[in-house]
Amino acid sequence: MGKDVEKSTKLKEDGNHHFQSGDYIGAESLYSKAIIADDTNPSLYTNRAMARIRLGLYESAIADCNECLKLSGSKGNLKAYFVLSQCQLSIHDYDAALESALQAHRLCVETNDKSLGPVTNQVLRCKKERWEEMEKQRAREGQELEREVIGLLERERDDMIGSCDNDFDRDQVKQEWDHKIEVLRLTFEKSRAASEKKREVPDWVIDDISFGIMVDPVITKTGKSYERASIMEHLRRHPTDPLTREPLHPSELRPNLQLKEACQEFLDQNGWAVDW
């Protein structure tokens, strides 16, 4: 394809104007024309993907992100991963969405990019939605099993009643089996309540600055850990340790890998905790 960078840039700028004014159809078609003029500029694809997300065209937005990543090569592309993660979440591809969000987070940290906050939130959102989906599935399976077992008991009860030869026995048998069924129902009910009640967030997963669950905890000289996005935001304005007010430079922060794993494990089992 031909390459007319000047024409392409002009079309892209036009597209940006349309995007900002909320005309996503117009923006999408201008970005497409810009790509025809120059199909080697990665940012044209992420821009078009953003417009396509607004139009609900997730599959083609994903294709754009992948094209952008291909063009960006080994150094990756933060924006492409970020947009990709949003698309994948929209089509309920939770594992892929989390993977993309984590790639975006990694690039963010490596390049010291200012979007660490939103990217960290995206990681949390992916984890939460994935957990909710798994919970729904668990609940559905539990209900199906309950229905099935109760069905079996009812059939057994009816068979027994059928084999009785007087009303007194029939009544006895019916009462006995209805009681069993009720006990089973209560047992299922109780287990459901228990899994919903155990909802406490331990302090060690909480970042003292954002009060959110930590995704990428980093530790300071004092031994205290913070979410990377929060402490970086603080250090941008005041380069001091939040506890001791001693000078603290971003390069002195160290990842706290064990705590990161522990937080990850906690979230895997308690996805609701993302918005406790």
Place this chain on the structure above:
Amino acid sequence: MANLGPRRLTKELAKISNSLPPGITLVSADNLEEWFLDIQVLDQNPIYAGETYRLKFKFSTSYPIEPPEVTFVKLDTRPIPMHPHIYSNGIICLDLLGSQGWSPVQNVESVCMSIQSMLTGNTKNERPPGDEEFVRGNRLRPRDIDFYYHDNTV
């Protein structure tokens, strides 16, 4: 991080609505910009015995990276406590509340506790030097005032 403030304040509110230390009560928090809390001094300090004081917290969008603005407000039943670091218009001179002394690990509860203990430990039933003049002339917001911490023993 964009929107750090609202999220954190929502969580702080959830926490302090459940429990607060003795002598501190939440009066109202109708939005995420302005909250009111009452504090009492619990020991037998004669300067403050039997009184309740009302604190007003004002949060900017950069909270908790920047400190909240905390002042005492005067009502019929809520006087401004006497203290060499508290002006009669309710402005509190406390390093914790200035840009330099603030830290984002502080929170509404810890600020209340600091103010409570600042009162508890005080023995001087007086206003800061130059109170009248300051109250008459001051047009600055508390955080922009460059307080001179004249007496660190208080």
